[in-house]
Amino acid sequence: MTRMIFSGYGGQGVLTLGEIVATIAMKKGKHVTWMPSYGPEMRGGTANCAVIISDKVIGSPIVLSNIDILVAMNQPSVDKFLPLVSPGGLAMVNSSIVTDKVKSDNVDILEIDATNIAVQVGNLRVANMVMLAGFLKNTDLFNLDDITDVLEQRFEGSRSKDLIPLNIKAIQAGMA
Amino acid sequence: MKVLMKGNDAISEAAIQAGCKAFFGYPITPQNEIPEYMSRKMEASGGVFVQAESEVGAINMIYGAASAGVRCMTTSSSPGMALKQEGISYICGANLPCVIVNVARCGPGLGGILPAQSDYFQSTRGGGNGDYYMPVFAPSTVQECWDLVFHAFDVADKYRTPTLILLEGLLGQMMEPLEMTKRPPVTVDKSWCTDGNADKRPRNVVTSLSLYAEVLEQMNIDRFKVYEEITKNELMVENSVKDGDTVAIVAYGTPSRIALNAIEELAAEGINAGLIRPITLWPYPYEVFQNLPSSVEHILVAELSMGQMVEDVRLGVEGKYPVHFYGRTGGSIFEPSEIAAKVREIVKGAK
Amino acid sequence: MSKVVYEKSRGLTDAPLTYCPGCSHGIIHKLVAESLVELDVLENTIAIAPVGCSVLAYNFFNCDGVQAAHGRAPAVATGIKRVIPDKIVFTYQGDGDLASIGTAEIIHAAHRGDNFTVIFVNNATYGMTGGQMAPTTLINQKTSTSPYGRQEATTGKPIKVSELMAQIPSAAYIERVSVHDVQHIAKTKKAIKKAFEYQIEGKGFSMVEVLASCPIGWNMPPVEAAKFIAGGLMPYYPLGCYRDIHAEGGSGA
Numbered sequence: 001m002t003r004m005i006f007s008g009y010g011g012q013g014v015l016t017l018g019e020i021v022a023t024i025a026m027k028k029g030k031h032v033t034w035m036p037s038y039g040p041e042m043r044g045g046t047a048n049c050a051v052i053i054s055d056k057v058i059g060s061p062i063v064l065s066n067i068d069i070l071v072a073m074n075q076p077s078v079d080k081f082l083p084l085v086s087p088g089g090l091a092m093v094n095s096s097i098v099t100d101k102v103k104s105d106n107v108d109i110l111e112i113d114a115t116n117i118a119v120q121v122g123n124l125r126v127a128n129m130v131m132l133a134g135f136l137k138n139t140d141l142f143n144l145d146d147i148t149d150v151l152e153q154r155f156e157g158s159r160s161k162d163l164i165p166l167n168i169k170a171i172q173a174g175m176a
Numbered sequence: 177m178k179v180l181m182k183g184n185d186a187i188s189e190a191a192i193q194a195g196c197k198a199f200f201g202y203p204i205t206p207q208n209e210i211p212e213y214m215s216r217k218m219e220a221s222g223g224v225f226v227q228a229e230s231e232v233g234a235i236n237m238i239y240g241a242a243s244a245g246v247r248c249m250t251t252s253s254s255p256g257m258a259l260k261q262e263g264i265s266y267i268c269g270a271n272l273p274c275v276i277v278n279v280a281r282c283g284p285g286l287g288g289i290l291p292a293q294s295d296y297f298q299s300t301r302g303g304g305n306g307d308y309y310m311p312v313f314a315p316s317t318v319q320e321c322w323d324l325v326f327h328a329f330d331v332a333d334k335y336r337t338p339t340l341i342l343l344e345g346l347l348g349q350m351m352e353p354l355e356m357t358k359r360p361p362v363t364v365d366k367s368w369c370t371d372g373n374a375d376k377r378p379r380n381v382v383t384s385l386s387l388y389a390e391v392l393e394q395m396n397i398d399r400f401k402v403y404e405e406i407t408k409n410e411l412m413v414e415n416s417v418k419d420g421d422t423v424a425i426v427a428y429g430t431p432s433r434i435a436l437n438a439i440e441e442l443a444a445e446g447i448n449a450g451l452i453r454p455i456t457l458w459p460y461p462y463e464v465f466q467n468l469p470s471s472v473e474h475i476l477v478a479e480l481s482m483g484q485m486v487e488d489v490r491l492g493v494e495g496k497y498p499v500h501f502y503g504r505t506g507g508s509i510f511e512p513s514e515i516a517a518k519v520r521e522i523v524k525g526a527k
Numbered sequence: 528m529s530k531v532v533y534e535k536s537r538g539l540t541d542a543p544l545t546y547c548p549g550c551s552h553g554i555i556h557k558l559v560a561e562s563l564v565e566l567d568v569l570e571n572t573i574a575i576a577p578v579g580c581s582v583l584a585y586n587f588f589n590c591d592g593v594q595a596a597h598g599r600a601p602a603v604a605t606g607i608k609r610v611i612p613d614k615i616v617f618t619y620q621g622d623g624d625l626a627s628i629g630t631a632e633i634i635h636a637a638h639r640g641d642n643f644t645v646i647f648v649n650n651a652t653y654g655m656t657g658g659q660m661a662p663t664t665l666i667n668q669k670t671s672t673s674p675y676g677r678q679e680a681t682t683g684k685p686i687k688v689s690e691l692m693a694q695i696p697s698a699a700y701i702e703r704v705s706v707h708d709v710q711h712i713a714k715t716k717k718a719i720k721k722a723f724e725y726q727i728e729g730k731g732f733s734m735v736e737v738l739a740s741c742p743i744g745w746n747m748p749p750v751e752a753a754k755f756i757a758g759g760l761m762p763y764y765p766l767g768c769y770r771d772i773h774a775e776g777g778s779g780a
Contacts, residue, residue, distance in 0.1 A: 019351065023180045026353045034180065034351035059436035060512055061350050198610050224609040228602065229635035236599035236632070240606025243593050244573070248610070266596050370591035370607070372614030375570035381585050383576075383594035 001056070002141065003063045005081050007048035008073025008094070013128030017071065018049040021135070023150045024142045025053040033061035046076050053141070069139070071131050073114070078102055092134035094127065110134050117173045123163075126170040133174025147171065178353040183321045183343060186354055187277055188213035190325035191249050195361050196275070197223040198248035200237035202230055202256060205289045206345035207279035210251040231256040235263030235276075242272035243382040245369030247329055247361070251277035253345065254295050255286060257303070264338060265304030269384025271399070273332035275325065277341045279348040282480075282507045290507025291344035293429060296484035299342050300458040307396050309403055311339045311410060312457040314428040318352035320455075330362045331410055335402050342457065344430050344480060346509070406459060413461035417450030419469040423519050424497075426452045426489050427478040430509070435478055437512035442519055449476075449519055457485070462492035474522050476500045478515050480508075536560040538569050542586045549749025551706045551739030552580060552648065556587055558712070559646055562720040563590065563615070566727060572615040573607055575600045577629075579621040580654040588619075598629020601636035604643045615726060616643040622663040623653045626688050633692070637732045640697030644722045645734040647688060650741040651760060658744035662686040665763060670744070685763060689736045693769035699731035701770040705738040707756035711766075718768075730773050738764055 006018040015036055022034040035050045050063035065084055070091040072078045075098050078091070085091055087106035096115035103109070112134050118127035135141055148168060155161040181189075188210045191199070199218055201211040211227060218225040224241075228234035234250045241248040252260060257278045267274060278299065282292035302308045311331050315321045321343065328339040370380045386392040417424045427435045432453040439449045448471075454461050465475070475497045477486040486501045493499055502518040504510045538560025546552045563569040569590050576584035578597035585592025595603040600618035608616040625633050625647050633645065652670055653659040659672040663685050667676035677685075689703040700722055704715040715737055722733035738760045740752035747755060768774075 019180065022351065026178060026180050032180070032353060035346070036349055057436075058433070059440070060434040061346070061352075061430075062434070062509060062511070064511060198606065200606065226605065226609060226639070229631050229638075232599065233602040233605075233632055233635060236596060236602035237606035237609075239595070239599075240575075240593065240603035240608075241610045242606075243603075244607045244610050246610045248606070262596055263599070270594075370573050370593050371611055372571045372573050372591055372616075374572075374590050379570075379589065379591050381592045381594075383585060383592070385582060385594050 001052065001054040002068045003066055004051045004053075004069040004071070005048055005063055005067050006051065006071045007046065007077035007081055010047045012073045013125065014047055014071065014073055015049050017128040017131060018051045020132070020147070020150055020154070021141070022051045022053070023154070024146045027146070027150065028142070030054060031056060031058050033058050035061040035063070046074070046080075048077065048081075071134070073097060073128070073131070075100070082107065090138055092131055094131065096127070108138070110138055112174055114174065118170055121166060121170045121173050123166055126167055129167045129170045130174035132171050136171070136175060144168070144171065178355050180351050181318055181354045182209060182349060182351050183315075183318045184209035184279060184348040185213055186318050186322045187251070187325055187341070187348075188217070189356070190322045191275065191329075192217055192221050192223070193356070193358055194326045194329045195247045196249045196329065197246040198237075198241040199223065200226050200228050200234040200241070200248070200250050202228050202234050202252065204253045204256045206281060206348055207251050207253045207277070209348070210277065210279070231259035232263065235260040235267070238274050238276075239263055239267055239270070239272060242267065242274045243270070243370045245366040245371050247333070249275040249277065251279065253279050254281045254283050254292070257295060257298065261298070261304035264310070265302070265306050265308065266384050267338045268302070268308035268310060268399075269306060270382050271336040272338065272382065273336050274338050275328045275332055275341065276338055277343075279343055279345050281345050282505060288507045289345065291346040291430065291480060291509065292505060292507060293344060293431070293480040294482070294484065294505060295342065296457065296479070296481060299340055300460070300488070308399065309458050310337055311406055311459070313339065313341050313412070314455060314457050315341065315343055315347065316429050316432050316453065318347070318350065318354050321347065322354055322356065326359050331406070333364045334362055335406055337402070337406070342429070346430050410456060411459050411461050412455035413464055414451070414453040414455060415464055417452060417468055417472060420471050421448045421450040421469060422471055422523060423447070423449040423474045423476055424452050424468060424472050425449055425476045425478060425515065425519070426454070426485070428454050428457060428485065431478050431480055434510060434512050435515055438515035438519065441512055441516045447519060447523055454485075460488045460492070462488070465489065465492035465496070466494070472497065474498055474500060476502060476515070476519060476522060478510065479503045481505055536564055538564040538589055539587055540589045544587060545583055546580065547743045549740060549742035549752055550580070550654075551650065551737070554706045554712060555646065555648060555715070555737050555739065556584070558716045558719050559617070559619070560588060562716065562723050565720065566723055568615045568723070568727065572617070575604050575607075575616065575618040577618065577620040577624040578655075579624050581619050581621060581648070582655065584619050598624050598627070599632055600624065601629065601632040601641075601645065605636055605639065605641045608641060608643045612642070615723065617646060617723070618643070619646045620648070621654070622647070622649045622651065622661045622688075626662045626686050634695065637692055637695045637698040637734070640699070640731045642726055642729055642731050644726050646719065647734055647736045648739045649688065649736055649760075649764070650739040650744065651685070652741050652744040654741045654744045658741070658746075663688070665759060687764065689734070689769045692734055697732065698734070698770055699772050700725050700733040701736075702768040703736040703738065703764060703766050705756055705761060705766055707738070707740065707753040725773070738766075
């Protein structure tokens with residue numbers, strides 16, 4: 001079982017990012033749950049979602065402890081969730097926004113310059129996708145083809161389909 | 177092929193697939209995805225969507241649409257459900273079929289928007305005036321949200337009663353893989369409906385009014401005969417308590433999932449517990465407590481309330497076992513470890 | 528052989544009316560029934576009864592009938608009309624039902640422009656419950672809950688429903704009429720029929736406010752009550768068409 005939190009400011013696309021990861025896992029035949037925080041913070045403040053991927057039926061969809069993977073897009077997300085990551089867990093941090101060095105004795109920290117890379121490839125809004133590079137580099141949950149498949153299905157018949165190459169470019173830039 | 181879908185979206189699409197032709201609702205968190213979905217999809221599927229002026233307006237539009245003989249649905253959340261109670265009482269009194277969904281939040285009053293199960297009494301005891309009940313279904317997964325919508329429409333039509341789907345805001349908001357399986361609606365006689373076809377049949381009347389005691393009493397007796405039928409045919413419960421379990425945990429909706437994790441945690445340390453998950457909250461599966469394995473010594477009820485379903489459990493247990501309670505409210509949700517701790521406390525206390 | 532000079536409209540059932548002697552409901556029922564028959568829509572009509580004296584109206588109109596919760600008839604009408612738009616739907620409501628407990632429902636049905644007809648019977652009192660003060664009760668009018676006469680200082684001025692409804696952009700036709708004499712009854716019939724015609728033609732929300740008498744509630748003999756409509760109610764509630772968006776140079780078009 002892999003327990004994940006995706007967290008950031010509203011508008012940084014963390015809910016979508018969590019949904020993409022959950023969808024990939026679903027397509028691989030896993031049990032998954034995706035649970036958003038839906039308090040008042042969903043409008044403009046800090047937003048987060050919990051994703052659980054498992055080979056077995058999932059009981060509680062809530063992740064308040066024992067986080068295996070944290071994706072933190074801003075400082076409040078680091079402050080709130082890093083202490084809840086299990087020893088040996090992974091924290092991916094958007095170092096464009098979280099400028100102070102993140103330190104942990106027992107959690108792997110992976111800094112990704114997500115927002116800057118997104119701007120460089122041409123669209124600030126794909127910063128969330130850059131974070132997927134961290135999954136490709138540091139986990140064996142899925143590969144780039146899995147991401148492409150899900151994006152193609154997600155944007156099927158929509159104008160956003162044109163943005164898929166940009167998304168892939170963003171992820172590849174994050175890998176570099 | 178499975179799709180990843182929110183509970184609220186699953187309920188919306190299932191309703192459309194089940195032949196719902198009218199949706200009336202009013203915005204309230206955490207059920208807004210449903211009216212939003214319906215506003216996008218109802219018209220295209222040949223149905224009607226109206227954003228009512230209030231929950232009172234919405235439930236009375238349901239009363240109208242149901243009297244005209246079409247499948248219809250309204251959804252709301254706890255404070256809005258309080259407003260709908262007048263209409264629900266009338267709908268029961270007039271024997272009209274419809275589906276009502278409560279994506280519940282915490283109260284009382286405006287309370288908060290976080291999940292709760294504190295509308296159990298309101299849902300299962302007839303929240304308005306008069307003698308009535310309605311079937312109440314409590315899903316615990318997105319798939320079950322989908323499946324129960326089809327079932328709720330069928331049960332409503334079959335027995336001419338409103339049916340309620342009661343879930344916590346959490347389940348409405350969460351996404352899970354969903355198989356969008358379809359089933360054809362039951363065929364029922366709706367020759368009673370007031371659809372303006374009095375040139376083809378005798379005129380029909382839909383009313384809950386009767387000013388004559390003996391007539392109204394008979395109407396109530398007849399309705400309770402239907403309730404007996406519903407109780408006989410429509411009870412739904414999942415019981416995983418097996419021989420060797422010393423504790424039976426009773427929970428519905430999301431807490432039943434949390435209880436599963438607790439049961440796993442306890443099993444690792446040699447404490448055997450099983451889960452009783454009522455799926456219909458009315459009718460309530462009282463009998464399940466009379467047929468538990470002899471190893472069972474304690475019952476623990478876990479609810480997101482100060483203790484409401486626990487009263488039904490006590491009724492079912494009839495004093496045979498000690499009934500313990502663990503609840504959180506106000507939008508707080510227990511973790512598996514809290515339930516496990518409570519079970520340990522119970523088991524140790526017994527020794 | 529004798530010639531039939533008058534017969535009861537087949538738009539009404541044979542159920543004996545339950546209204547008090549001198550009450551206007553009987554006349555208004557007849558006008559509605561005749562209109563539905565003359566427009567050849569009776570069998571395709573759904574009548575929605577309110578809570579109040581006309582709570583049993585579904586027993587009297589010879590068409591499908593639905594009884595609604597107090598004040599909620601317009602919401603029920605919306606529910607019905609939206610799912611079977613080719614049928615004729617009307618609510619029959621009193622002033623307590625429509626102008627007090629049901630203000631949200633009536634205003635928003637009109638606001639949505641829902642294509643049904645409202646027959647609003649204004650007799651300035653709650654008849655059914657024993658002649659209590661209504662929002663439409665006149666200043667100084669004595670009722671069982673304004674025993675010293677309605678006082679403006681504590682209860683405000685009587686609400687003018689037609690004037691209020693005429694301000695709603697999506698309302699199509701709003702007219703106030705009276706049934707205190709033969710001439711006015713004829714005009715009332717015309718207004719009611721026009722309202723149903725509008726509905727048949729899909730022209731939108733229509734409401735006819737009928738000033739009516741309540742001899743028992745007002746504690747007056749019927750003839751005096753009819754005179755009170757003309758001399759008491761009408762000066763405060765002027766008759767006339769308050770809104771007709773489809774008329775030549777119609778208001779609010």
